[in-house]
Amino acid sequence: MLFGYPPTATxxxxxxxxxxxxxxxxxxxxxxxxxxxxxxxxxPAAYQATLRSRRGLRDRIQAYDVALRQLVxxxxxxxxxxxxxDQNRIAELLANNCNCAALSALPAAIHAxxxxxxxxxxxxLTDLNIRDDQFKTIYDEVPDHICPFCGTEYFxxxxxxxxxxxxxxxxxxxxxxxANLKNLVPMGHxxxxxxxxxxxxxxxxxxxxxxxxxxYNHGKIGVVLDCSDPFNGSTPEKPNWQIDFDPxxxxxxxxxxxxxxxxxxxxxxxxxxxxxxxxEFRNWARxxxxxxxxxxxxxxxxxxxxxxxxxxxxRDKWFLKAAVFRMLRLHCENGHQRLKQFLHDLxxxxxxxxxxx
Numbered sequence: 580m581l582f583g584y585p586p587t588a589t590x591x592x593x594x595x596x597x598x599x600x601x602x603x604x605x606x607x608x609x610x611x612x613x614x615x616x617x618x619x620x621x622x623p624a625a626y627q628a629t630l631r632s633r634r635g636l637r638d639r640i641q642a643y644d645v646a647l648r649q650l651v652x653x654x655x656x657x658x659x660x661x662x663x664x665d666q667n668r669i670a671e672l673l674a675n676n677c678n679c680a681a682l683s684a685l686p687a688a689i690h691a692x693x694x695x696x697x698x699x700x701x702x703x704l705t706d707l708n709i710r711d712d713q714f715k716t717i718y719d720e721v722p723d724h725i726c727p728f729c730g731t732e733y734f735x736x737x738x739x740x741x742x743x744x745x746x747x748x749x750x751x752x753x754x755x756x757x758a759n760l761k762n763l764v765p766m767g768h769x770x771x772x773x774x775x776x777x778x779x780x781x782x783x784x785x786x787x788x789x790x791x792x793x794x795y796n797h798g799k800i801g802v803v804l805d806c807s808d809p810f811n812g813s814t815p816e817k818p819n820w821q822i823d824f825d826p827x828x829x830x831x832x833x834x835x836x837x838x839x840x841x842x843x844x845x846x847x848x849x850x851x852x853x854x855x856x857x858x859e860f861r862n863w864a865r866x867x868x869x870x871x872x873x874x875x876x877x878x879x880x881x882x883x884x885x886x887x888x889x890x891x892x893x894r895d896k897w898f899l900k901a902a903v904f905r906m907l908r909l910h911c912e913n914g915h916q917r918l919k920q921f922l923h924d925l926x927x928x929x930x931x932x933x934x935x936x
Contacts, residue, residue: 581730583797585720588713589760597626605644606660615644639696646692655686666755669762670793681752697757723893732767743771751777764794774838791833801825804906809918813850820845856900860884864926871926881908
């Protein structure tokens with residue numbers, strides 16, 4: 580994840596908090612062998628008036644109560660209640676500082692009621708305007724309106740068809756977090772529908788526990804191409820890309836594995852964009868009077884263009900362009916003769932055409 584979302588986007592989490600309190604009240608009444616109360620008394624008093632008319636919610640909480648009462652073992656009910664709490668310890672789970680039981684580990688008698696209730700609760704976020712409020716907060720506070728999971732898919736402005744709201748911890752596995760804003764993140768269509776899908780961020784394919792970024796408390800990750808070979812890539816004239824990340828943390832491996840970041844960057848952006856970016860550099864240099872007649876002038880031109888790319892932030896893949904021209908500059912500074920000759924020819928105003936990979 581290249582950058583994090585503002586924590587303020589999770590503050591309007593009242594509905595999730597209300598629902599979890601109601602579930603805990605159901606458990607307390609079942610354990611105490613008390614009757615289920617008239618609707619909406621199972622809800623916290625502060626939210627009863629707001630949610631009184633939500634009959635779908637009423638019916639599903641009551642169905643949860645009925646299903647829970649089928650679990651005659653107090654230890655089974657305790658395991659379900661522990662999952663209610665533990666599945667919502669989002670930041671701790673992603674940091675591998677705690678664990679939680681997935682739905683499949685809970686008694687089968689409770690499954691249908693849990694899925695029905697929390698699927699409905701997630702959909703209710705739209706009617707309650709919570710989803711739109713969350714997205715607007717993110718859109719307003721993040722300057723680059725781009726999916727942070729790839730850095731290449733644009734987000735449309737509030738009012739347009741809504742971006743996918745991904746269950747970061749998959750609701751098929753961890754349904755008690757299905758309406759928790761701390762577990763809900765706007766995500767580009769490709770990241771959401773082509774790559775992440777219902778992947779379990781907590782465990783890899785072999786069942787090994789792993790760590791992942793918490794989207795609402797996460798600093799920036801830089802893309803570094805310094806160790807790439809300027810030639811001998813997918814064609815002899817394209818770079819052989821080596822993509823690194825700064826800082827490299829264990830969560831980076833999960834991000835790259837789940838979203839196929841290196842694969843996508845190499846195939847869809849670096850190889851595809853390299854030729855156009857070289858011509859963009861050439862045209863900029865000629866317009867601005869930058870020369871490549873000496874090694875010093877060439878390095879100066881590369882340094883200046885790299886800075887321009889960096890100053891443009893995430894939009895239009897400028898962060899990838901900056902990494903490319905940093906890599907080219909470093910190789911030139913280190914005396915890569917073939918690359919220097921190619922770039923000298925590229926910037927030579929007397930050259931009408933240069934073969935660009």
